Amino acid sequence: MTNFGEKINFIWNIANLLRGPYKKEYYGDVILPMAVLRRFDCLLADTKEEVLEKAEEVDIDKILNRITGHKFNNTSIYDFEKLLDDPDNIAENLRDYIRGFTPNIREIMENFNFDKEITKLADNNLLYLVIKEFNKIDLHPDKVDNQEMGYIFEELIRRFSENAEAGDHYTPREVIRLMVNLLLTGEEDELTDPGNITTVGDFACGTGGMLSEMTKHIKDLNPDAQVEVFGQEINPQSYAICKSDILIKGQNADNIVLGNSFTDDGHRGLEVRYGIMNPPFGVSWRKYSKEVKEEHKELGFNGRFGAGTPRTSDGSLLFLQHLISKMKDDEQGSRIAIVFNGSPLFTGDAGSGESEIRRWIIENDLLEGIVALPENLFYNTGIATYIWILSNRKNDDLERGPIRKDKIQLVDATDFYEDMRKSLGEKRHEITEEQIDEITRIYGDFKENEYSKIFDKEEFGYLKVRIERPLKLNFKITEERIENIYSENTFNKLFDEEEYQKLSKLAEAPEFSAKKQKKLDKLEEGKELQEKILTRLRENTSDKLYKNREEFKEALKEILGDLDLKRSLFKAVYNGLSERDETADYCMKGGKKQHDTDLRDYERIDFSQKVEGYNQDYSDFVEGEKENITAYFEREVKPHVPEAWVDYSYTRVGYEIPFTRYFYEFEELEPSSKIKEEIEEIESEIQGLMKQVLELGDSSGV
Incomplete structure (x- = not known):
């Protein structure tokens, strides 16, 4: 062989x-x-x-x-x-x-x-x-x-493992090579220093492919370099293969540990120069949520998850925070690369765990760039994937290369692939060596072109502002509106027909408990109260329309007052008898206009619109920010909804990276006249074919 x-x-x-x-x-x-x-x-x-x-x-x-x-x-x-x-x-x-x-x-x-x-x-x-x-x-x-x-x-x-779950991904070799190239681009001078000792970590290391490729690349640059690799893997079989590989290569196999990175950090206190990882996509961390949330709460930024926790259905951003915690905090700092699906780019609204993690990463200027990969690269999934590159030592010296400080680069490499001669599971595409080199060059050049966009880091931040509109209702006691009262939860809960029938059948049994009897009595009381309310209302139906809530409440008290209804039940009755009416008076509460929750809306104010008074700490709601929101509201919202106002107490900060939006190219639709011509041509062809079929039938005697 x-x-x-x-x-x-x-x-x-x-x-x-x-x-x-x-x-x-x-x-x-x-x-x-x-x-x-x-x-x-x-x-x-x-x-x-x-x-x-x-x-x-x-x-x-x-x-x-x-x-x-x-x-x-x-x-x-x-x-x-x-x-x-x-x-x-x-x-x-x-x-x-x-x-x-x-x-x-x-x-x-x-x-x-x-x-x-x-x-x-x-x-x-x-x-x-x-x-x-x-x-x-x-x-x-x-x-x-x-x-x-x-x-x-x-x-x-x-x-x-071709039948493995979608989240468990063996990383194709060309993706690893691209990640390594991106991670080490611009690092050649440092890596070729005599006596260089480089530390590399992968804390979801699988069988160790990324650690092997990093070692090979560094050794190719500097045969005398000493590379120390560190890894952690949760799957015993993958761990065993990784450790075997490390042993065979003569590296320290004790640096590879078995265990769950979330609950048991096998490299506590370790810092590495380079981090690289392909964690499982979209995998739940619900089983470990107690330990993770306790670390977040008790240790904050002294632990690994200080920026926050995402929803338990996807642990991707926990892996990222874990990897960031291993970055060296010295003059040289660290660089890391990690593969994600699209979810970490945008999942989570302003103020959510995901958004807060993105916010912390971007505001601390850790995100260097993101490269979008072609689809159908992985064996068990065809979804879109992205390489994130992070650094805590972004270059700010022009003599050392492009200035990346306070900038984020997006590279669209989705078209850089070749079709495979034979598919392997979901993998139908591969990236050639030439394409890896080209993507690396585009990223390293740090210039804008059709594949590369460069933004100020504020581009991805925004304020989510709540816009309220006044509640305006009219009221009327009619048979139709009386029926609407059943849709009010407080009224409807007074009596449950199904539960009542169930308990009534059991009531004569010897084992029927006092507790169940009490519940049955309460249901009967509720039914009786419902009937009293509805009877009173039906006795007072009228065409009179009230456009002032307080006036109607007084009239309703005259009708129902002696029933001594609880406030919540009384509210349910008059709400059931109401309808929205733009011509009605404002509903007031505490001397202020009450907002209509059904008409509530939200506005997004991007930081790229140069939000004034932008407070990096967000510890207080600064006046400059408030003035800016007011100006935006007056300009963009009020002309369309004059009665609206801003609920300043709600304002949230959000961060997301709508990657595809920046590379979307609008294709103008063909004019309708041309489309009509094409349809007429097709119809003409069909008629011609039908005519030939009929002529063929006649000539054959059919």
Whole structure:
């Protein structure tokens, strides 16, 4: 086997041996840990005899690791070849082989939960066959380098997880390369410094593809650079593969931790120079909401979620805040890149958790740019995706490059793709190397063109202002309006016919409780009160129309006064007898015009309209802001609704990024005359075809 595709197909075909005892979606439970074991087996093959000889003299892993050249070794007498010599005891010998590894490898196999699979394979007479087939493939580094091995792992995972939930996304390699390019663009001088030590973090690291690509890119720029990677992953199997990959590359596998980033930060206090992440899209964090909200409340900005919490149905912006919390707060600072779907751009109204998180990020000048990717790039979803790039060290020195301080760049790369010859799940498009380079250049140039737009950060902020209109009602006691009283909740709740009938049937039973009897009595009282109210009103029907609420309330008290109604019930009665009337008097409350909630509206005042008196802290409602809102209201609203007013107490700050709006190109519709001509041409063609059909029928004698 000389190429990547042949190796993948060979390993994939081994999975066919599992058909029957295993369902297809569980093939990976065997094939992935076996591929990892075979890789370790090949890595240690050259030093196997020397390690066994030395292990008889001394049991010190450091010495044995020095022999292997890796941070692990195996002191078992077995390897894949020797396991095949004893088919009858292959299960126990395989366990002995795994026990012979150093603790770091044993922990990896435990997270695969592979011991259970050994038993199942042995019980179904498959273990020998699977080991025999894997022994045929040489995964020694001389044959398969670390990068290609990473590709093999990721392709196997992709194939085994094609039926995964939409939120769980294996990240295509070209998307990772683009993210890395965008993240490191303009960083070349720093990364090529002699003795450079670079820290990289991915706290939803999956199998470690992003960490691997970051390491490779930095090493390509500076072969002598030292790259320290840190990761956290919640899925034990993905964690095991990632840790295997890190070990094989000679990096510190202890920096990869297993666990939930939201509830158990495995890298508390860590800061990295670069962060990169593709968290699951639109995944609920409801199960962890208690811990997250407690951290937000108790620690604020001393914790990870100080900017706020989004709705529990989507944890994307929690992942982003977690990643931001790992940024270095020094002169160099940090840069991070993260992949999202469209939701974090605009979900959430002004004042919502999502909006407040966007507001904190943008007002603190952390958002550097967003790149819109083509659709159908991911294997399990075809939705639109976006790469966010953030930095806490935006350039403000022209000599160092384009000045990005207080600016946000949007890049539309949705047309940068090629159709794949064969679709892989939902993935029908791919980004070529040339297109990756072009997108990176567009972003790095920081110039406006058809694909790139640059804005002041205030462009995405706005004030949401509540506009009220007066409540104006007329009142009349007619049969039609009396029926409307039933639509008032307070009146309607006095009596529930269904509940009354249910309790009445049970009332004669011996076990009928006093509590239920009390409820039945209350319903009967409610029914009686309803009937009294309706009877009084029907006795006083009239064509008289009242246009003043206070006047009508006095008249209604004359009719219902002796019934001693509660205020809420009295209100329900007169509301049921009302109708909106622009010619009626204002309904007053506390000496002020009462607003009509059904006519309430909201205005959006964008910060790009240069809101005066804009208070960055929003701790108080500043007078300058109020004056600006008033000016906007007088100019844009009052001419159309003269009786409206602004409820200044409500004003909210909002932030959203309506990405597609900035790249929308209006296409003028064809004139109706041209459309009419085209329709007439089509009709003429149809008539001609019909005529030919009829002539053909006549000539054939039909």
